[in-house]
Amino acid sequence: MKTMLEKWWEKKHKLITASQIALMQEVMQAQHKPKTKVALPTGEGLEFLEIASIIRCESDNNYTRIFCNDKTQHLICRTLKDVEKVLSENGFIRIHQSHLINPQYMRKLLRNDGGSIVMTDGSELAISRTKKDRIIELLSGVEKL
Template identity: 45%
Template sequence: MVKILIVDDEAAAGNILKILIEKHIATATEIKYCAAAKDALELLQTFNPTLVMLDIEMPALNGFDFLNMATENNFDVIFTTAYDQYAIKAIRFSALDYLLKPIDILELHNAVNRHIIKQQNQNQKLLVSNLLNNLQQKDPKDFKLALSTMEGVSFFEPAEIMYCEAENNYTRFVFTKQKPMLVSKTLGEYEELLAEHGFIRIHKSYLANAKYVSKVDREGILLMSDGKQLPVSKRKKEMVMHTLKQH
């Protein structure tokens, strides 16, 4: 069952989204719309949504204010927003979803399907709490990364990650102080997310944290501080060497 609450101060945008969901999302069993975060908070007392589709920029109370005040509720969140790089990075670091306006129907389908999967194995309160903590940081480099598996969700500072390895459509994270973790997202998604944190795509299958690189030999093998040897692709070798010198 997917019960959806739409919160958007722009009535046209909110109503269009409601119509799109009613027309194209067969799994949505009940949909309600509020034009103000304050009204949405009151509605939560009687309507228990599994999913809130939340605009960020709103007067009086914005989307993040709404989440701060709705801590007793355990719902998933999909943000609907115009482009805001800082907010979107915080959202992605927290393993939460967003849709850029105007809403694309295929992206809407995919986001709701991801919500249905997440309903089965995650505590959304933890993800929202991590987002709110990330937003309090002055520098995105201090964000904590949410990694979700079938066992639950864990949070890590990028500095705790030594390297990442692609396994088909999954990514294996290797840490400095704990056992590896397999996450159901591609390496490409994390390449973009971790680029500002000293991670280098050295090979189609590897993303390495420059902080833990000991050396690169003449054969193009990168030696990590734990003794692991990672291959560097020929076409990336010059870039990798240049980037490592900067670190």
């Protein structure tokens, strides 16, 4: 039997193998990749949704309604701020206190009444004055004819 001192010595001087280093690098790289799915809490458990399928999210008090490109809607018990924390790394932007959008689904930018955005699902969403500069900055990368 090994003594406590021998076990401690082995543990202290244990070498890290090449496979352990490779696994650590893989985990660290995966943390920096944008997520492709999100888990929505439901009454039965969790529903997994492709992030790329989300057109927009709308605040409804302490709930958020998620609108998808297949015309489905999901109501979850999370604030829009919580949803924004998860989806912002995938390019979603907050255009209003009540609206978070996926810019991939923007169809039109209207300059009426301070500005609004028309999404591919036909919804017209107001842009708040404080967020308007961010939207203009985002669109500066789009080629205009």
